[in-house]
Amino acid sequence: MAKREHITDVFVIGGGVNGCGIARDAAGRGFSVFLAEMGDLASGTSSAATKLVHGGLRYLEYYEFRLVREALAEREVLWSMAPHIIWPLRFVLPHHKGLRPAWFLRLGLFLYDYIGTRKLLPPTKTLDLRSSPLGRPLKDGYATAFEYSDCWVDDARLVALTARDAADKGAVIQTRTKVISAVRENGLWTVRLQDVDSGLKGTVKAKLIVNAAGPWVDSVLREAAGQNDANNVRLVKGSHIVVRKLYEHDRAYFFQNKDGRIIFAIPYERDFTLIGTTDQDYKDDPRDVKISEEETSYLLAAATEYFERPVSAADIVWTYSGVRPLFNDHKSKAQEATRDYVLTTEGDAKTGAMLNVFGGKLTTHRRLSEEALEHIEKVLGSRGKPWTKGSKLPGGEFGPREFDQQVERLNEAYPNLTDKFLRRLVRQYGTRATLLLGGATRMQDLGETFGADLTQREVEYLIEHEWARTADDILWRRTKLGLRIGAGDKARLETYLTTRKTRGRK
Numbered sequence: 001m002a003k004r005e006h007i008t009d010v011f012v013i014g015g016g017v018n019g020c021g022i023a024r025d026a027a028g029r030g031f032s033v034f035l036a037e038m039g040d041l042a043s044g045t046s047s048a049a050t051k052l053v054h055g056g057l058r059y060l061e062y063y064e065f066r067l068v069r070e071a072l073a074e075r076e077v078l079w080s081m082a083p084h085i086i087w088p089l090r091f092v093l094p095h096h097k098g099l100r101p102a103w104f105l106r107l108g109l110f111l112y113d114y115i116g117t118r119k120l121l122p123p124t125k126t127l128d129l130r131s132s133p134l135g136r137p138l139k140d141g142y143a144t145a146f147e148y149s150d151c152w153v154d155d156a157r158l159v160a161l162t163a164r165d166a167a168d169k170g171a172v173i174q175t176r177t178k179v180i181s182a183v184r185e186n187g188l189w190t191v192r193l194q195d196v197d198s199g200l201k202g203t204v205k206a207k208l209i210v211n212a213a214g215p216w217v218d219s220v221l222r223e224a225a226g227q228n229d230a231n232n233v234r235l236v237k238g239s240h241i242v243v244r245k246l247y248e249h250d251r252a253y254f255f256q257n258k259d260g261r262i263i264f265a266i267p268y269e270r271d272f273t274l275i276g277t278t279d280q281d282y283k284d285d286p287r288d289v290k291i292s293e294e295e296t297s298y299l300l301a302a303a304t305e306y307f308e309r310p311v312s313a314a315d316i317v318w319t320y321s322g323v324r325p326l327f328n329d330h331k332s333k334a335q336e337a338t339r340d341y342v343l344t345t346e347g348d349a350k351t352g353a354m355l356n357v358f359g360g361k362l363t364t365h366r367r368l369s370e371e372a373l374e375h376i377e378k379v380l381g382s383r384g385k386p387w388t389k390g391s392k393l394p395g396g397e398f399g400p401r402e403f404d405q406q407v408e409r410l411n412e413a414y415p416n417l418t419d420k421f422l423r424r425l426v427r428q429y430g431t432r433a434t435l436l437l438g439g440a441t442r443m444q445d446l447g448e449t450f451g452a453d454l455t456q457r458e459v460e461y462l463i464e465h466e467w468a469r470t471a472d473d474i475l476w477r478r479t480k481l482g483l484r485i486g487a488g489d490k491a492r493l494e495t496y497l498t499t500r501k502t503r504g505r506k
Contacts, residue, residue: 018357081392
């Protein structure tokens with residue numbers, strides 16, 4: 001735990017994409033930063049997204065023009081920042097007779113192409129599904145479709161790499177660390193912390209708190225700021241299913257549903273298709289969120305409406321759910337609630353300030369962080385100019401169209417390791433794959449293998465550099481090898497981690 005007398009400029013509560021983004025931006029400007037996350041990095045909302053860096057085409061229907069414009073502009077900014085974990089993806093939007101008319105879709109996509117900055121991503125085009133191979137997986141009857149651009153992102157790795165860069169710039173990142181209380185004393189915050197695993201307690205003094213607790217943001221306000229009636233966020237549950245690959249090409253599908261909602265079907269981890277998401281108001285503990293039978297049936301039926309081969313429960317290999325803390329704008333339907341973010345500051349430099357983060361999305365986290373720094377600098381004074389646009393996340397030190405060249409370089413450097421293995425490492429670690437591999441000349445040099453191609457060397461790297469502690473941290477948030485590793489392999493990994501932890505105590 002932190003030393004008792006430590007005073008930090010900025011104390012961040014929450015290790016999701018917004019908390020880590022603010023910590024990174026602040027540390028890069030010279031502020032001292034301390035971030036506490038009660039679970040693992042991205043263990044809440046930030047690892048349960050549809051995994052897109054996108055403008056949000058459907059948000060145009062709700063007149064969210066500012067949000068869409070900002071998000072569209074961020075797509076290529078983020079792609080350039082992290083081309084190993086973010087890459088372009090083309091979406092096929094079939095026209096469904098009886099739903100949104102074709103002219104309406106064309107108008108929306110015209111705006112989508114031109115209201116935001118787009119230099120590298122290709123524009124929209126019209127498809128004839130009767131002759132295009134992209135129509136083959138679909139039922140007969142769909143004639144026209146529109147193909148447009150957005151980007152894909154490995155959401156949990158985006159958070160881990162953002163935290164890594166924040167730490168490299170001086171921020172203290174502590175996971176499995178719960179904020180017990182935060183009290184204003186003599187113009188400072190006294191924050192009491194407890195290590196979730198060991199039970200050890202500590203105290204940090206801070207000039208300003210950033211409340212980026214996601215679904216727990218109102219809980220922090222009630223417990224730390226005494227706002228017993230805090231009701232700033234609307235919790236909306238979103239669930240996804242992952243099924244075995246439904247088609248061979250590399251495009252994603254954007255499907256309209258008869259209830260006015262939409263779902264995506266997206267190529268996932270080479271051998272699977274990701275289908276989601278749902279939108280349901282949620283009242284329970286966010287830590288207990290899981291997909292319901294109703295949601296599963298809804299997603300299966302929505303996909304089967306379009307695909308020639310019915311999608312059934314037997315096809316599902318994994319499900320995940322998350323709770324989105326949307327700003328409470330009192331809309332009647334969950335899917336209509338704004339995805340925009342709202343920042344508020346309470347207190348000042350004399351009394352101790354708290355910056356609250358309500359809402360937000362993966363795509364706009366960098367801009368949200370810049371706006372958060374404007375609030376922070378009004379309280380603590382300016383330390384530096386905005387710097388994150390044009391910056392690189394760890395491992396992303398190459399051009400947005402140079403991924404294959406990175407794989408070729410790694411193949412040349414490690415000729416006895418398979419292209420498939422090295423390609424995965426570049427997808428996850430980028431240029432830092434060489435740091436992980438070191439002087440290895442064969443797989444045996446990387447230690448024990450825990451199923452698939454997860455090696456002891458990679459496990460150690462994730463523990464030492466990315467705050468991983470448990471098998472789930474490694475298999476589901478730092479990688480997605482949980483899709484390929486069986487129960488026996490997971491048990492061996494858990495035994496290794498337990499033994500390693502026990503040795504560390506001696």
